[in-house]
Amino acid sequence: MDTIAAARPTAGWIGTGRMGFAMARRLAGAGVDLAVWNRTAARAAPLTEHGATVVDSVAELRGRDVVFTMVSTEHVLDQVLLGDGGLLTEPGRAPGTVVDCSTVSPEASATLRAACAERGTAFLAAPVSGNAKVVEAGRLSLVASGPEATYRQVAPLLGLIGRSVTYAGEGEGARLVKVAHNLVLGILAQALAETAVLAEKGGVSRRAYLEFLNDSVLGSAFTRYKTPALVRLDYTPTFTPVLLRKDFDLGLTAGRDLGVPLPLASATAQLVQACVSSGREAEDFSVLLDLQAAASGLEIKPETGAVDDGLSDTDTGTGTGSDTGTSTGTSASADA
Structure with missing residues (x-):
């Protein structure tokens, strides 16, 4: 300063x-x-x-x-x-x-x-x-x-x-770092969707599964702040499947150009495309959960109650700490 x-x-x-x-x-x-x-x-x-x-x-x-x-x-x-x-x-x-x-x-x-x-x-x-x-x-x-x-x-x-x-x-090293980062982002989102559906179809609530995951060695800032969306089925967009698809296109192109096979990214890209093709392109990319549930024959419903997003006790800096509704508009391609 x-x-x-x-x-x-x-x-x-x-x-x-x-x-x-x-x-x-x-x-x-x-x-x-x-x-x-x-x-x-x-x-x-x-x-x-x-x-x-x-x-x-x-x-x-x-x-x-x-x-x-x-x-x-x-x-x-x-x-x-x-x-x-x-x-x-x-x-x-x-x-x-x-x-x-x-x-x-x-x-x-x-x-x-x-x-x-x-x-x-x-x-x-x-x-x-x-x-x-x-x-x-x-x-x-x-x-x-x-x-x-x-x-x-x-x-x-x-x-x-x-x-x-x-x-x-x-x-342009920063561009490649960000593209690689967003490949991980999409793969993790799909992994959360698959395993949350697996747990729920076996009789365990999404809340319980994600609470355990977040407190384990696999928990991260990302898994925590996506948990409310996955528990409540709140797909208010922070990052859409269309934007994620764009980033996967960039990543797969980089893989071809550099001679690096990306099998997990390639498979996830098809699932992201399925989101877009299903008409859910304007929702948050957490909607991958809905598609996974449908493919598994599971009807999922919102779960109620408080859910920690891992952000509420952090320094809010110059921001308000909550969305006041003034930052509406098309999201730039960062991530969610």
Whole structure:
């Protein structure tokens, strides 16, 4: 914080879906001079209550020292940077650094990195692990790659957004780390669905099974904060099957390119596709549980009562600790 106060960089933010809103709110709440743009301005407007300024166009962010992007697809990222009126389209006027927190392919990232370099703008890839509630609880993890000098300049800002930041070296290493991470995410989600259905069909409640799992050596932050959804069958989206499918496509492509067989990821990708094909694409990817139950001939129902998500007793940082409903919109591709 002292470093930031001394340097006083101005920051911009593009994209205030569920993740982008929560991340931008932490920066604004920490006193960073933050200007925000979102395609639907109303979704960014509540950030003014935390000290941010909402601007009418991406062009108004060109004079910022650092501009963060958190959008849903490579196409959207390309448009906000290089499309009509994009951040990098006015000669001689561009931010000092662009930090992209979206999940995109290493190839797309490298293309944008080169476009930034042509304009004298540094580029840092900084994808994240966590959902909006994790951001609010101060437990987001980030992985960054790019020039080390750029990383060191931006690291204090990244440290305000999340609990941990890992530097993965030059180039696009952070993209590969995030893609690999999301393969594990999907495989774990399917494993939870399969074993919870197995336990329930054998007469054990999902709550009891997941409580034991969370307190065992296999428990993790992920298994804990997905437990309420699995117990209550609450599929309010934090990360959709469509976004997970996109990440599996990236991972399987990387596997082919690098000559790495990915049998578990390949099988899980088909189950994620089944979610999308069944019409459940707008729900949370925890809906894998429903598909597994149906395939097992088991009718499952919501279980009632309090369920610990593992986040309620953590430092909420500059967030509220709960979703106030102001961060609605399309989720950028982080994870849930």
